[in-house]
Amino acid sequence: MIEKQKYSKMVEKETTNSPIVKDCIKAFLIGGAICTLGQVLTNLYMKADMGKTQAQTLTSVTLILFGVVLTALHLYEKIAKHAGAGTLVPITGFANSMCSPAIEFKSEGFILGVGAKLFSIAGPVIVYGVSASVIYGIIYWITTLF
Numbered sequence: 138m139i140e141k142q143k144y145s146k147m148v149e150k151e152t153t154n155s156p157i158v159k160d161c162i163k164a165f166l167i168g169g170a171i172c173t174l175g176q177v178l179t180n181l182y183m184k185a186d187m188g189k190t191q192a193q194t195l196t197s198v199t200l201i202l203f204g205v206v207l208t209a210l211h212l213y214e215k216i217a218k219h220a221g222a223g224t225l226v227p228i229t230g231f232a233n234s235m236c237s238p239a240i241e242f243k244s245e246g247f248i249l250g251v252g253a254k255l256f257s258i259a260g261p262v263i264v265y266g267v268s269a270s271v272i273y274g275i276i277y278w279i280t281t282l283f
Contacts, residue, residue: 163221165223167220168223169223171223171227178195178196178200182196197228200227201232202232203229204228204231204236205232207229208232209240213237214237217233
């Protein structure tokens with residue numbers, strides 16, 4: 138117990154607290170900039186005589202492309218250092234989480250490297266998200282029967 142207290146004191150002494158307000162502002166501004174870019178893209182696609190649904194789909198595809206390209210060029214991680222959660226929430230963060238393990242393990246080949254690692258980060262999120270949606274859907278369906 139004494140060793141644990143000594144360790145805790147040493148860790149507290151050596152670590153610095155992160156500037157939470159500053160980090161939140163950065164996350165808000167950069168995440169907001171990504172979302173604003175998405176809205177600008179949607180507006181541009183709609184001005185090109187596309188329907189709202191088609192424009193929104195193309196916006197998602199374009200933002201995913203931006204996320205993958207920035208990840209491949211090792212720029213996304215530099216942006217994420219400053220933005221924190223601001224880069225995780227938009228669709229670009231999902232693209233980054235999908236392709237970064239694949240890029241990291243590409244030297245192991247397409248099957249054992251890229252294929253095996255492609256869903257290592259985002260896979261559990263997708264599985265639990267879909268599973269929760271099914272469970273909530275069933276609960277909703279059952280409650281509407283009465």
